[in-house]
Amino acid sequence: MIPLYQPGTSYLHRLPVGAKFLGIFLAALIASIFRENLAVLLGIWALTLTGFLLSGIGLRGLLAQLWRLKWLALVLTIPQLIFLTPAETGFNVARVLAVVLMAALFTLTTATSDILSSFERLLRPVDPLLLRLGLSAERISLALSLTIRSVPLILSFYADIREAQRARGMRPTPRATVLPLLVMSLRHAEETAEALAARGVR
Structure with missing residues (x-):
């Protein structure tokens, strides 16, 4: 099995599991409700970036996780471009990637x-x-x-x-x-x- 958890003593590592899980749930819910709100989308990405920085995994770790999701982004993008505008497609893909990155951060910081x-x-x-x-x-x-x-x-x-x-x-x-x-x-x-x-x- 692939070891995902990265031990650490950061604030995010010490945060209760329930609080992390609730944060991901609320972020996904808000992203789903405000589907085309740029401010909300940027806020969720800012929260994701802050989480990676606070955890000690850093920007490099975030970019590494994002790079591994590039094919998922491609699979999500191509079919949607057939039925949606490029702007709508971009919002949808960015929203999904942000939530997936939050889930990845959860597994990286939670034993x-x-x-x-x-x-x-x-x-x-x-x-x-x-x-x-x-x-x-x-x-x-x-x-x-x-x-x-x-x-x-x-x-x-x-x-x-x-x-x-x-x-x-x-x-x-x-x-x-x-x-x-x-x-x-x-x-x-x-x-x-x-x-x-x-x-x-x-």
Whole structure:
């Protein structure tokens, strides 16, 4: 598995998981409501940049993450240009990239153990009800944690595939991209399942 979490002592690293998650949710919500508001879009990008700077990852880390999303930006841009104006397309792509970068920053500054413990505390009041349904706060928190971390992982897989295709001079066809992406995702899922099984989680 690709190690995403970067240990640190910055303010963002010490910020509670719930506060970070709420910040991402609110940013995504505001970006969706004010879809064509330039001030809102610039504000979200400024917030994203500030987060990377405060975390100690810095501008170089932000640019590295953004570079890995270049093919995602291309995939988002081309279909929208058919139906939307260039300005509308630019707003949509910039909005998505900002939220994805925030999610990446969340995984870079938040340990898996912190995510698990936070979700467990949130679900603890309803744990008796969950047990009756054959579930538990621990399992649900683990599933949510894995889901959150899967998004930047799959995006990084996609970026690696496109880089390899470009190095070999291959044309980016759906088949040449989707199949290796599926294989890498399934391999990651299998490795995760084996790691969880080794820890007694089933």
